[in-house]
Amino acid sequence: MTASFKQFDPQRVPSPCFVVDVAAVEENLKLLNRVQRESGAKVLAALKAFSCWRLGDLTARYLSGTCASGLHEARLGREYYGGEVHTYSAAFRESDLKEILELSDHVVFNSFSQWRRFRDLALAAQQRRPQLRFGLRINPEHSEGEVPLYDPCAPGSRMGVPASRFEPELLEGISGLHFHTLCEQDLPPLARTVRAVEEKFGPWLEQMEWVNFGGGHHITQPGYQVDALIELITDFSRRHDVQVYLEPGEAVAIHTGVLVAEVLDITWNQLDQAILDTSATCHMPDTLEMPYRADIWSAGEPGELAHTYRLGGMTCLAGDVMGDYSFAEPLRVGQRLLFDDMSHYTMVKTTTFNGIPLPSIALWDARTDELEVVRQFGYEDFKTRLS
Numbered sequence: 001m002t003a004s005f006k007q008f009d010p011q012r013v014p015s016p017c018f019v020v021d022v023a024a025v026e027e028n029l030k031l032l033n034r035v036q037r038e039s040g041a042k043v044l045a046a047l048k049a050f051s052c053w054r055l056g057d058l059t060a061r062y063l064s065g066t067c068a069s070g071l072h073e074a075r076l077g078r079e080y081y082g083g084e085v086h087t088y089s090a091a092f093r094e095s096d097l098k099e100i101l102e103l104s105d106h107v108v109f110n111s112f113s114q115w116r117r118f119r120d121l122a123l124a125a126q127q128r129r130p131q132l133r134f135g136l137r138i139n140p141e142h143s144e145g146e147v148p149l150y151d152p153c154a155p156g157s158r159m160g161v162p163a164s165r166f167e168p169e170l171l172e173g174i175s176g177l178h179f180h181t182l183c184e185q186d187l188p189p190l191a192r193t194v195r196a197v198e199e200k201f202g203p204w205l206e207q208m209e210w211v212n213f214g215g216g217h218h219i220t221q222p223g224y225q226v227d228a229l230i231e232l233i234t235d236f237s238r239r240h241d242v243q244v245y246l247e248p249g250e251a252v253a254i255h256t257g258v259l260v261a262e263v264l265d266i267t268w269n270q271l272d273q274a275i276l277d278t279s280a281t282c283h284m285p286d287t288l289e290m291p292y293r294a295d296i297w298s299a300g301e302p303g304e305l306a307h308t309y310r311l312g313g314m315t316c317l318a319g320d321v322m323g324d325y326s327f328a329e330p331l332r333v334g335q336r337l338l339f340d341d342m343s344h345y346t347m348v349k350t351t352t353f354n355g356i357p358l359p360s361i362a363l364w365d366a367r368t369d370e371l372e373v374v375r376q377f378g379y380e381d382f383k384t385r386l387s
Contacts, residue, residue: 002021002024002255002256002257002258002340002341003255004021004023004024004366005019005021005258005297005338005340005366006297007366007369008258008338008364008366010258010260010336010337010338011336012371013260013360013362013371013373014360014373014376015260015261015262015277015278015336016259016260016261016262016276016277016278016283016357016359016360017259017260017359017360017361017362017373018257018258018259018260018342018343018346018347018359018360018361018362019257019258019259019260019362019363019364020052020055020253020256020257020343020361020362020363020364021256021257021364021365021366022055022058022363022364022365022366023365023366023367024255024256024257024366025055025058025252025253025256025343026058026062027220028220028251028252028253028254028255028256029058029059029061029062029063029252030062031219031220031226032062032063032219032220032248032251032252033062033063034226035219035226035229035230035233035246036062036063036064038230039229039230039233039234039237039244040233040234040237040243040244041213041233041237041243041244041245041246042064042065042084042243042244042245042246043063043064043245043246043247043248044063044064044065044066044067044083044084044086044245044246044247044248045059045063045065045066045067045081045247045248045249045252046066046067046215046247046248046249046252047066047067047068047069047073047076047077047249048067048068048069048073048249048348049215049249049250049252049253049344049345049348050249050250050252050253050343050344050345050347050348051073051076051347051348052253052343052347052361052363053076053079053080053081054363054374055363056080056081056082057080057082059081059252060081060082060083063083064083064084065077065081065082065083065084065085065086065105066081066083066084066085066086067085067086067087067088067215067247068085068086068087068088068104069087069088069089070087070089070096070100071087071096071099071100071103073087074087074099074100074103074104075099075103077103078103084105084106085103085104085105085106086104086105086106086107086108086212086245086247087100087103087104087106087107087108088107088108088109088110088137088178089110090110090158090159091110091111091114092109092114092118094118094121097118097121097122098121101121101122101125101129101132102125102129104132105131105132105133106132106133106134106135106176106210106212107122107132107133107134107135108134108135108136108137108176108178108212109134109135109136109137110136110137110158110159110160110161111136111161112136112161112165112166112167112170115134115136115170115173115174116170119173122134122173123173126173133175133176133209133210134173134174134175134176135174135175135176135177135178135210135212136160136161136174136176136177136178137159137160137161137177137178137179137180138160138161138162138163138166138177138178138179138197138200138201139152139153139157139159139160139161139162139179140153140163140179140181140193140196140197140200140201141153141162141163141196141200142181142192142193142196142197143181144181144182144183144185144189144192144193145181145182145183145185147183147290149289149290150183150290151181151183152180152181153181159180160178160179160180163200163201166201166204168203168204171204171207174208175208175209175210176208176209176210176211176212176242177197177201177204177205177208177211177212178211178212178214179193179197179211179212179213179214180213180214180215180216180247181193181214181216182214182215182216182217183216184216184218184221184250185216185217185218186218186221186223186224186225187224187225187228187229187232190213190217190229190232191232194213194232194236205240205242206240206241208240208242209242209243210242210243210244210245211236211240211242211243211244211245212244212245212246212247213233213244213245213246213247214246214247215246215247215248215249215250216248216250217229217246217248217251218250218251218254219246219248219251220248220251220252220254220255221251221254233246249344249345250344250345252344253343253344254341254343254344255341256341256343256344257341257342257343257347258297258338258339258340258341258342259278259283259284259338259339259342259346259359260336260337260338260339260359261276261277261278261336261337261338261339262276262277262334262335262336262337263275263276263331263332263333263334263335263336263337264276264277264314264333265333266309266331266332266333271308271309271310271324272307272308272309272310273309273310273311273312274309274310274311274312274331275312275313275314276311276312276313276314276322276337277314278313278314278339278359279313279314279315279320279353279354279356280312280313280319280320280321280322281313281315281317281319281320281351281353282313282315282320282350282351282352282353282354282356282358283313283346283350283356283358283359284322284339284342284346285349285351286345286346286349287322287323288319293322293323294322294323294339294340294341294342295339295340295341296311296325296337296338296339296340297337297338297340298327298328299325299326299327299337300325300326300327301325301326302324302325302326303326304326305326305327305328306326306327306328306329307326307327307328307329307330307331308324308325308326308327309324309325309326309327309331310323310324311323311324311325311337313356314354314356315353315354315356316354317353317354322339347359347361352381352382352385355382357377357378357381357382358377358381359377360373360375360376360377361373361374361375362374
C-alpha cells in the first residue's frame, strides 16, 4: 500500500480525484538515479505510463530524459521535462515523423520497411541536428510476460524485428538497438532476455553505439535486485562497448498515488452493492484489461471483514465492476474510498465514456501536507473531444 496516504484526508479533494504524493515520486526517482549513477546507464521516464507534466522539473532533476510513443508525448517531453527525448512507434506517419525528427534525440523504427521508407528524411534531419540518432526495435522472441495482452514477444507480435527478418545490409545510419520484453518484472527475466538478445543479435551488437533495454523493470518495487541490475548493466556495457538506456514507466510512479471515489448509492441484488462516482472502464481500465483487483484502503477480501459489497461504476456497461470488498463498518452514501496505487497506467488511460467526467488531479506532499488541485474537468472537456 502507498503508506503515506494513511495520513491523508480524502475529504480535502473533489471526487473522483487522482492524488499523487510528490514525496513518494521523488523517492522513486532517487532510486532510479542511483541505478543511473552506479551503472552508467541513462534512465528515461516512460511518459506512456505517467505523464503528469507538473512534475517534469522534478523528474529532470534525477533522470536523463523521457521516452515517447509518438508526437504528442515527444512534444510533452521536450517542453516540460528536459534532457533527452527518445521516440518509438509501431509505425510513423510521415507528417508526424517530420516533427518528431525536430523534437527527438533518438528515433527508433519498428521495422526495416519503415527505416527504408524514411531513411532519407531521417538522415536529412540529422544533417541539421547532428545529435540525432536512429535505432531499430528488435524482437528476441523471448516471452517473459504472463498476460498475452502485455507481452511484446507473444507469437505473431507486431513489435520489433525478429532475427529471421533482420537485414544487416540496411544498418548504415542505425546506431542502436531497442528491445522490450518485460511487464512489472524483476531482474531474472531481464537477465534471461539479455542472453536471448545476445544469442540472436550478437553479431550486430558490436556495430552499435547504444542499446535500449526498454521498460517493464519494477526497479522501485520493494525487493527488486537493484545491485544485481547495476552489475548486469555495467557488464553488458563493458563487453559490447555501448551506452545502455532504460525506460521505466511504472517504476517512476508505483506506490505514489490514489484515486479518491465517493459512494453514491447502496443497492442489493443477491449481495450488497455500492455504486461509486468513478468507473472501472473509464478511470481504471487496467483492472478490466489485465485483469487485477485494485486495493482499497481499510478494505479486505470478500468475507474477511463484517460487511461485503460489490463495488460498481456509474456507466451503463454491465461489467463496470471494481470487485467485491469487505469493510469493518457498513458503507454509507457520501463516504470516500481510496483506491491504492493509481498513478501509473491509470491517469493516462482515462476516458469519458457515457459522458462520465474525468477525475480531478491533485498533487500532495506527504512531507509538508501541502495540497494543490491542479486540474478539474467538466463538460467542455467532454464536448471538445467529440467534434
